[in-house]
Amino acid sequence: MIAFFERPEGSTMNPTRELDTAERIARDIDELDELENSLARNKDARLRVVRIRRRRLAEAPSVRLSVAARLLDLSVPTIRTWIDRGLLSEASESSPRRIELQSVLEVRPLVRELRALGRDRNLLEAVLAQVDDEHALSDPELRKSLDEMRSGKLTDITPHSGA
16 A cells, blocks of 8 residues: 655645646635625625635645746746745745745735736836735724815814914
8 A cells, every 4th residue: 555645735736736726726816806895785795705715815825936926927036026025925944935825816916906007117116005005094093084084074283374
C-alpha cells in the first residue's frame, strides 16, 4: 500500500493547477460580491453571503507571484512592488516568495474599478489612495461629520474681520 502525505499548503500544485484553483476561487468571490450587492434589501441572505465569502477567502491558499500577476493583470515586478508597499500580503516563511490569495482578491475589485475609470497609469498610487479613503470613511465620526455637512448642518467658525 502506498501512503500519500499532505505537503505544506500550495507545494503540491504545479503552476497551471495553482492558477486554475486561484481563478476558480476568484470567480467564486466575484459571484458572491455580485450576489451580496443584489441582496441589499434581504439582510439575512446578505449576511449568509458575507459569511460564505469570508470562509472562502480564509480557505484561499497562498499563490506564486506569477499567479497573482495573472489575476490582477500586472507584471511580477509590479506584484513585488505592491508587496513591498504593503498593498499585498506575502505568505510567511515561503521560498520562493508566495502571496496570500486573500490579499489579491481583496485588491482585485479596486483594480478593476480603477481600470474601468481609465486610471491605468500610477495604478499602485490610485489603489493605495482608494484603500486609504475606504479606511478613513469607515470612521464613524468622519461619516457623521460628512452626513452633517451634506444635510447643511454646518457651523461657520471662520473668524470675521472686525469693523
